[in-house]
Amino acid sequence: MYEKTIAFIKKHEGFAGGKPYHCVAGYLTIGYGHVIKPHERFDGRISRAQADLLLRKDFNKCIALAEKHSENLSYNRLLAVAHFIYAKGIGRYLRSGLKKKIDSNEDPETEFLKWCKYHTPEGKVVNSKYSLKIRKWEISMFKGVLK
Numbered sequence: 001m002y003e004k005t006i007a008f009i010k011k012h013e014g015f016a017g018g019k020p021y022h023c024v025a026g027y028l029t030i031g032y033g034h035v036i037k038p039h040e041r042f043d044g045r046i047s048r049a050q051a052d053l054l055l056r057k058d059f060n061k062c063i064a065l066a067e068k069h070s071e072n073l074s075y076n077r078l079l080a081v082a083h084f085i086y087a088k089g090i091g092r093y094l095r096s097g098l099k100k101k102i103d104s105n106e107d108p109e110t111e112f113l114k115w116c117k118y119h120t121p122e123g124k125v126v127n128s129k130y131s132l133k134i135r136k137w138e139i140s141m142f143k144g145v146l147k
Contacts, residue, residue, distance in 0.1 A: 004146065005079045009033065009055060009086065012134055018045035026121030033086070034058055062086045069094060070102050077102075080142035087134065088115060112139050 013033035020042060023029045028036045031051030036042065046054070059082060066073065066081040069090070073081060081102065085093050093099055098111035116131040140146050 001076060001079055001141070001146070005083060005141070006052075006055065006059065008137060009059065009083070010052075012130075013055075015048060015051060018047060018051060022121075024118050024120070031055060059083075059086055062090075065090050065093075070099065073102075074144070076144045076146070077142050080138045083138055083141065084112070084115070108142065109139050112142070 010032050015032065016030075018031070020028055020030045020036060023033070023035070030036055030042055031046055032055040034051070034054045062082040062085040063078060065085055066078050070081055081093070084098065092115075096111065097114065098108050101108035101111050112135045113132070116135055117125050117127055118131060119125055137146075
């Protein structure tokens with residue numbers, strides 16, 4: 001399921017030719033959705049192999065954060081939560097109703113679906129069918145429906 005999750009991230013993030021770009025939220029990004037931190041330098045382009053390594057490093061950090069902040073997750077649930085953290089950030093997860101539902105062992109589907117919007121760099125909130133597809137994938141992973 002780990003490789004299926006990596007493939008899903010690659011598909012929905014895209015590669016953009018290995019050049020830095022600004023994501024919809026306005027962050028400088030490279031590879032498969034790696035937000036470039038102030039101390040990081042990427043000269044020119046990176047290869048798909050380099051982007052894959054960055055993705056796995058970032059996603060493994062998200063798995064560790066999901067393990068640290070939510071207990072007793074099955075492997076599928078762990079991957080779904082880690083993917084949410086990869087997409088939305090650990091701060092948003094920690095403050096979310098999603099985490100509360102997961103921690104209290106309630107069905108989190110409605111909470112996943114609340115995260116189908118994004119903020120433009122100008123601060124406008126936009127509903128996103130694209131994000132809805134991603135949240136539905138997370139729900140399917142969380143429920144163990146994906147094979």
